[in-house]
Each structure stands twice: as structure tokens, then as C-alpha cells.
Amino acid sequence: MDSWKGAFFEQGRQSIKIPVPVYIRASASIAGSKEGDGPLGDLFDMVGVDDKFGSNTWEEAESTLQKETLQLAIGKAGLSGEDIRFLLAGDLLAQSMASSFGLASFQIPLIGLYGACSTCGLSLAMAAALIVGGMAQYVASVTSSHFASAEKEFRYPLGYGNQRPLSATWTVTGSGAFILSSLKGKKDRAVITGLTIGKIVDLGMKDSMNMGACMAPAASSLICQHFADFGRTPEDYDQIITGDLGLVGQRVLLDMLAEKGFDLSGKHMDCGIEIYDEKQDAHAGGSGCGCSAVVLSALILKKLEEGEWKRVLFVPTGALLSKTSFNEGKSIPGIAHALVLERCS
């Protein structure tokens, strides 16, 4: 009896194998004006002219972002809201308010998640797990962030015009939504073939204006564990893509992985670095739950579709802090979750 485990899909210490295909049937991305002006501007499905997206508050603006993005993704999949079994969603606001007010009208059973800026990875991972487990045919994942609601939530009122050090990142205004399915469609964007769930890594760093450095150890730990769990090396991937480490975090990550014997140079990409141009004064890069989500939908899935990449490791990263924990002098632990994404054959 004790030899039967029932845990058929365990893979190594932190991973889940995906023996039946989980298809990304469709996705959508809506971004703010600054993101629209950046290098990926033409790739987003929609770009807001007004960053309030017609709403009265920044929080409502973020809720509107989630709502419109999910609606767009469901439409692109040729489905209606009733076809979606579960909604997996989260954001950076206290008590996940962007999701609560953005998603109520869909009337889809909601699984609320929190992994800071890694929530896009966590929600896709849990969505894939529900499909692999036979619990749903269609599942949707949606995450968002908004520069102005995040500044208000974590830092200073925008009106203060406070200065930012060069190691700081700029919270992306944007939302990405994904429709996952157990059914092969006519034109799926990619397939999810593996998951690695991260643990909290806390090296004691406390600088909220250098979140890349706070998160890089978690990304390094997760990537090493992923390689161990699946018996793979960087050679097995065309690209390894972190969420929002930015320029400082990227350097820390590459150094930490080099110490472990993994050379990622030439095949590491960070969504936070890709989303803004150097001239846009975003300093170390973009961040937020929306950052990896919009880059996944607009850029990464596109490159998989076009065949430029065959298999990538997508690793959204999160910094676990609140303004209370920061004010109480706590450290900023990191977490990261990974998905193996492959080109649909």
C-alpha cells in the first residue's frame, strides 16, 4: 500500500511533468501608454491612450485592464465566458482588489492567487495542473499591474515626484490573459510541457529600490532545481526568460548561475529589460505582475509560433514585500515559478 503513491506526475523535488498536452489556445495583452511607446509597442493587442482606461481611479483602471484583456482572450479563443471552467487570477494590490473588481462580471469560479510579480507564472502553472488533473477543459489565467496603483500601494503618491535610483524598476501598466485547454485547437499558440513550483528564497536583502537583486537568488534556485528535476541543462532551451529582474537582477542571476556551472549568456532574456527602451528612463527595467504577462502574450508566444524558438523556460519572478513589511524593516524574500513552453507541432 505504501509503495503506491498516486503522485504520477511528480518530477524531481519541485516539478510536475505534463504527460498530456496543455495547449495555450489564445492570449491577449493590453498595455499602457509608456509600454506602447516601448520596443514591443506594436505587438500588444491594444495600447491605452489614457492610462486611466476611462476609469475614475488607478485601481479601477487596473480592474478595467484585467476585464478587457480577459474578454479579448476569450473572444480570440472563439469561446464565451461560460466555456471557461475556472479563472486563476491575481495582482499586486492589497487583497488582490484589481482582480476582485475586474473579474466579478464574468461569473466564472475564481481561484485567487498571490505570488507578487511571479503571479503570472503561478496562475499558468495552477491552470495547467487543473487541466492535466482532468478537472477542466478550458481554464483562463489573468494577471495585471499598473504603474500608478502600484506606486500608491508600495511607495509614494505620484504627486511627490520622488526620485528613483538607477537600480529601481518601473511597474508595467498592463494585463495578460491566457486561455488554456486540454483540447488541441486549430491554431494554438504553444504547449505547456512542464512546471516547476518555487519556494521562498530570502538572502536578507532589504532594498526595495533594487528588487532585481532581491529576486535573483530565487530565480537562480528555481532554474537550478528545474534543471535537476528534468535532467536538463541550458542547452535544452532556446531561451530562458525571467520575469522582471531588470538589468541589476540579470547580472546577479547570471553570476549566481555561472557559480553553479550554468552558462546562460546569449540565451537569457528578461521581460523587464525587453519592455522599455533605454531612452524611456525606466532605469533597471520593467516589473509587476503585468510585465511578464504582456511580454509572454505579445513576444514570447509569437516567437514560438513563428518557429524562432522551439522550447523556452519561462520564469516569472516575485518580490515578497508590502509597505508594512518594508516599514517594519523586514527583508524582501523572492520567489519564482517556471513553465516549459514549446512550439506547437
Add this chain to the structure above:
Amino acid sequence: MDSWKGAFFEQGRQSIKIPVPVYIRASASIAGSKEGDGPLGDLFDMVGVDDKFGSNTWEEAESTLQKETLQLAIGKAGLSGEDIRFLLAGDLLAQSMASSFGLASFQIPLIGLYGACSTCGLSLAMAAALIVGGMAQYVASVTSSHFASAEKEFRYPLGYGNQRPLSATWTVTGSGAFILSSLKGKKDRAVITGLTIGKIVDLGMKDSMNMGACMAPAASSLICQHFADFGRTPEDYDQIITGDLGLVGQRVLLDMLAEKGFDLSGKHMDCGIEIYDEKQDAHAGGSGCGCSAVVLSALILKKLEEGEWKRVLFVPTGALLSKTSFNEGKSIPGIAHALVLERCS
């Protein structure tokens, strides 16, 4: 092709059937001093003498609660942290800080969840889904709340000594942890045999001092959908147990269900009503992520073990608000998730 769905475990519109047993191998509850003085005081595994639990801040106190409770549950299950595949956790603090700082030392892959006070139900539901899906042998679920950290997060500094209307609930200081397994043990506390995932229900109520009334419509919707999905009626349950509706919410729920033709009188229980004595001045009852969690571990599982009940429906309820949403004049939507718990045969 399109007739094969792969969604073997779908049940009705919002539910998941559990065809292989998910055992609650062990559980633990630690509560604060006020809860210790209440009617369930003798049933908790531990009661804090000092509600700071040896910590310097209320937030650290809540983190300590989670840490100690999880450690106790793992020990009771005869396991070590390494045996636990995934940790599913959440709390009420902004950005789930109690979990982030309480659970880091376990070094177990973390799936962070947010469902307000329904998080205990959500985390158990997702834990059960991961086990049914074959993704883990042992999974742990832990949630918490703390009166003082919640007052600070949502309402007024304790020092103000502000008055509370009789419809207000008192946030429970406590944490409950549960070890779920695909393996039958020698002395499992109960079996999970069904899940219903809730959607957001917003009737426009805005009174944060009457959260029971804000959540009751979600509980009513969820319970009705559960009956429809499983083809059951109240007769199929020995008890239907909501999380933290309190006295006002209970009345609203029973009225709403009566309108739908379901009579729950005599078999409805609310964790928030059970946890405090009328003399304790907690007004409408207890609330918080810790409320349903400690009552489940201390009372509900005990009654299932002792055979007083054979099958209950456990329905933790959540009010989706933040201090920002409240200050911006938004409504307080509700959500609820349900688990079918049965006596181990």
C-alpha cells in the same frame, strides 16, 4: 476529437468530484487568548498566553502562528517538511505577508492563494485537486488571521479604541494547518469527497461593519450550486458549516436559502458563531482566514472522527475588500468555496 474533453472530474458547473480518496492525515490549530477563553478553548492544540506570540510586531506574531501551526501539523502526521510536496497558504494581510515570513523556513514549494476569509476553503480545495490530479502525495494547507494585524490592515489603530456596531465581527487570532494525502493512514481525520469553487457575488453592499451580510449572498449562491452540481439536498448532509457569516449573515443566508426552497434550520452552523461566547463581546461573531481553519481542525474534524457527523459541507466565506477599495466607496463582494468532508470508514 471535440467530444473527448479530458475533464474527467468536472461535476456540474462549478464542482470537482473526487473519485480517489483525499485523506486529511493530520491537522493542528493554535489560537489566541480570547479564542482560548471561548467555548472551543479546550479543543485547540495550543492557546497563546501572549497574543504577540513572542514577536515584536503583530505581523510577526501572525507569521509565528502560521509557522508553529504548520510545524505541529507536520509532526502530528509523522512526517517531516521534506515529505510535503506543496504548501498552499494565504492570509488577510496586504501581499500575504504573514505567509511569506511565516513559511520561508520550511523551504517547501509555495502556492500562495487569496480568497479573503475563504482562503482556508480555497487552499484545501486546491490541495485536494493537486492530490486527485496525481501531482503530489502529501500537500499542506495553512491559513491564519490575527485580530491586531487585521485591525491595523483594514480599520483603525487599536489605540483609538473605536466602537464597533453589533453587526461587526471580531477577527480571530488563530491559524489552522492541514496535511492532505493520497495515502490512507492509520488514523486519518476525515476524507474530502467533493469540491465546489465559488464565483464573486456582489449585491452592492458596502458596510464593512456588516461583512456577514456582504458574504451571505455568495454563500447562498455557492450552496445552491453545490446542491445542483451533486444532485443533493440539505438532507444529504449532517451539517452545513459556513466560515464567518456571524449572527447577521446567518440570518441572511437562511432567509436566502429558504427562498430557494432549502431549509437549513437545525443543521446550519457558522464557525464565527461557534468560536466566541455571547459574553465575550465579540458582537456578531468571529471572522478571518483563521476562524474557519481553527474551528475545522478543533471541532469539525473531531465530530467527524467521533462519528457524530458522517458527512458535512464546509463552506468558508470571504469578503473582498481592502482599505483602499473601502475608502474609494466600492462595494464589498463576497466569495465562498466548499468542501464535502466525510467520516473515514
